Amino acid sequence: MFQSLCGTQTYKNVVVLTTFWDQVEPEVGARREAQLQSNFFKEVIQGGARFMRHNRTPKSAGALLSHVFNNLVPVTTQIQIEMGKEGKSLVDTAAGGVQQEEIERVVAKHKKEMADLKAELEAIKQSNTAARRELEEERSKLRQQLARWESEKAELKEGLDKERGARQKLEADIATERENHKKWRQEQELKFDARSNTINKAPQKTAAIQPTVRGLGVGYTENIDLKLIYIGNPNAYQFAQSEQYPPYLKSIPRKDRMSIFDIFNFSALTETAATLLFGSPTSPSMQSVYQIVARNRELHTKSRESARNGRPDFKPDMHFNKNIGLRDDWYTDAAFGQQQFTGTNATTITLAPQRWIEEFKTVSNVQQRADVASLLTDHPGSIFIQDYSDFRSAMGVSPSYEFTSDGRYGCSSVVLFHLEPEGKLHPLAITLDYKGSMKESVAIFNRRISSTIPGDEAEDWPWRYAKMCAQCSDWLRHEVAIHLVNTHLVEEVIIVSVNRAFDPSHIVFRLLEPHWSTTLPLNAAARETLVPKIIIPLTGFTPKQTYAFLKDSYSKFEWTALYIPNDLNRRGFPIEDLDKHKYHNYGYARNISRMWNILRRFVQTVLEDAYPGGDAQVASDRSVFAFYQDVRSSSGGQLSSFPDVKTLDELIDFVTMCIHIASPQHTAVNYLQQYYQTFIPNRPSALFSRLPQSLAALQKFTEDDVLSALPIRRPREWWIMAHVPYLLSFEMPQDSTILHYATTASNSRSNPSAIRKAAGALRNDLDVFSRDVYRYSLELDDQQTPYEVLDPGRTAISILI
Known part of the structure; x- marks a missing residue:
């Protein structure tokens, strides 16, 4: 082009x-x-x-x-020559030809797809009515899409012709206006010359004009009777309630509306949509894990070579960027443990409560693993856990219930780790699917009690299967709770309530508004399509169970407990100790704690300027009062954990948290999905064979059993399982990063001076931090996969995708 x-x-x-x-x-x-x-x-x-x-x-x-x-x-550029000198319309130029070819390609593709569907309809005329009706619907959709492309093609030509005519008319009008203005100036100069000979040159008295200054903060007034008054726009921003989702915006205002083509990468979206409609492309039958790995390498190499060869039709696909399957050690304990610290979900690894230590000690004694029992007894302060045991209670099913849906199986694992003195997080034990007690569950211990003990990890199929169960459990926790609920849906409630309670000129509104871009239409698309039609059909849980888990996750969201200093301390990672060698591998914690402090310093600088009256001024701010009441209200946000905001410190923390959720937190849990999840054996969304019901059955597992748990015989689900993280992981444009925001905010005259000044300091802090991001990454033991996702030059300003 x-x-x-x-x-x-x-x-x-x-x-x-x-x-x-x-x-x-x-x-x-x-x-x-x-x-x-x-x-x-x-x-x-x-x-x-x-x-x-x-x-x-x-x-x-x-x-x-x-x-x-x-x-x-x-x-002179090519298009200027063609349109200016040769008189071509845009559609007849070389650039127009490129666009035309793309449209023609899409039209031809849809025509072929329609023909294929028609042939398929003919073949199944005698089959059941439901199947024929479904195919008719798909054919109708394709016909509509084809008509839309044909219409757009015609509109493009018509619009270009109209634009050329309008441009010619505009140029003529400008020429006329320029001539009229020239005559008018000549007349005015003659009049001025005539009048200047007689004008009275005595000095004239002028009245002093006092400028009117409109404050961006609230005025400080003592003893205000705080009634629930919505100063913002409560009519345009109304909450809707549903059985499936937390409260959400009932109708997106026109100014915030976007199509999915404005949100998602077009090529990735069409590739994913085609998979949903027509199934995945055929792929070679996989008879071993080695073949899966080799196929992954082959597709990656092919995609890279296409780019290097400069093929004109090349577009990056999900195999273009690296994934963890390209590592020779992707299946090892070291890679599995490190993902808890720098993977897609590095936010839930927690110091193990004594209850779990005792339960695993009991099982270790039953299985005659005295070495494990001794370790748990001697080092309880270094035992960590990933706990998914609450899935059944959250979904409202009995402890013995078997998770299954359409041939897919789910599980609620519990994983025990030892954080070794040198900083490696080593997995010790895994309960495949916790059913209310260890006695009713299948638990397995790692043969290697320490990361320094050698062993044939590649052939330890029972343990590899157990780790796959753990990753499957974490897939649901991450996608539904950590990613969707804790960032997207919580932030939407904040956006709605802020718009209801605050005037757009309020300093809190001015601080938060830049971090809302795309979030509302993106969430609407998730509720309409992504969750019901893609996420749920990939899991081993029914729609009812998944929605129950989603609502339960929202009800358990603890606002102040998730402030980064509180969260890390609660989970066993003291802020003051993060630079000690024991924690040097926890890249997420080291980066996110720094980012929290940087954002809080920025917010504090702005709000201390806007609230010179301090705590009393905050307590008397009607908008702040209306806001936090609205977030907690049963008819509003229903976020019961949201705190009162009555002091300046509380207001600073609240605003910091809102920016944190939208920017670094969402970036950390979203943009690594392509790397860790497009290679399905690393993090499958479901298992495709029934889980073993006893330890003896698990210990007999071979490579064939591991393969049967993967969607090898269900290529459509394999393909979608890989495409979803690819679709959600496109890097944002440079003008959508938090570093770009700090730069532009510090220079924009439309911003209040307090924000401009604070943004300049924010930019300096982010510049320093960007170097520390790379330093932290270089200090990791694992040097095969850098952890640079929170580099300010790559951290999104809002929830963009």
């Missing part, structure tokens, strides 16, 4: 600017630059383009501008 728009004759005027040279080693940067020159920009370089480096200094910026203004001679 670039070549079609600009033409090869403009390549000599192209500058490819590479950045962040101040954050990488010179050799690393030079190597990456050489790759860009020899691969992605090879043709442009051959045409005369120049590479330049910017290290965020005035000198390098000046060098760029000097080159552009002093050395480059303007040239």
